Amino acid sequence: MDFWPEFLASSSGKEFVGGGFGGMAGIISGYPLDTLRIRQQSSKSGSALSMLRSVVxxxxxxxxxxxxxxxxxxxxxxxxxVFQIYAILSRAFDSSVSANDPPSYQSVALAGVGTGALQSILLSPVELVKIRLQLQNRGPTTLHPTASHRGPISVAKSIWRTEGLRGIYRGFTITVLRDAPAHGFYFWTYEYAREKLHPGCRKMGDESLRTMLVAGGLGGVASWISCYPLDVVKTRLQAQSLSSPRKYNGIIDCLKKSVKQEGSGVLWRGLGTAVARAFVVNGAVFAAYETTLRCLFNNGSIQTENTF
Structure with a gap:
């Protein structure tokens, strides 16, 4: 693969740094909406607004x-x-393209699928802990109402002690099934949208901040719409623990029981909240990522004027 020397020489892990800043920006900007989404998915009723009022x-x-x-x-x-793996895979799937030219949209999509599958190894335990904490203190609907954890370490220790490694990776399969195609849509939509909003920017890197925010937001929305029913199933499976009555016995069982008991609409419950959050979060993620790259590569300051 001839791209390796050129890519590594020009990159030096800068995508890694940029991705880190992008991730932090995304979490901070969208976490309250994520909490509402998780609660909507695990409950039988309630709009995002009513749930917000109740929680507060x-x-x-x-x-x-x-x-x-x-x-x-x-x-x-x-x-x-995620961003470092994506950068490497997008070139690996399109090694005939010069290091100075952007990879093809097909390579972008394939790299996104591979990135989503690989990142699930780390993401699955983190989301398990997050979901358990987000659903804590909910009275009769809590799966384990007697347990009260002060933070993620307490939850992780409790899961490891009672369920072991298998418990830590509860929901791993559904996480891979959700994230692999979703990341394909995610990166493809972002690259396609930014190029349409600012022709030539994929090669020149001169798009405005507004273009980054909009293209990133659209990428996030596309990824969530493509995988949302699987995310609902994942939330319900990861909310279960050995200390509570087992409601679902796997992905298919959870899917069938949820639809039978609550109708097909249950698979899209909370979608509005998820889409709103996705636009805000991923706009912030890509804006922070691209801005960091420009600072690290010394490509000049980010333009903020309207370019479309």
């Missing part, structure tokens, strides 16, 4: 950030790895 009234506004330490602590490394 009964648990306080800080409850919207409960469990954020787990993804925030890992997100720098996780997102950094």
């Amino acid at each position: 009234a009964t648990e306080g506004p800080c409850a919207l950030y409960r469990g954020m330490a787990a993804p925030l602590a890992s997100v720098t490394f996780q997102n950094a790895m």
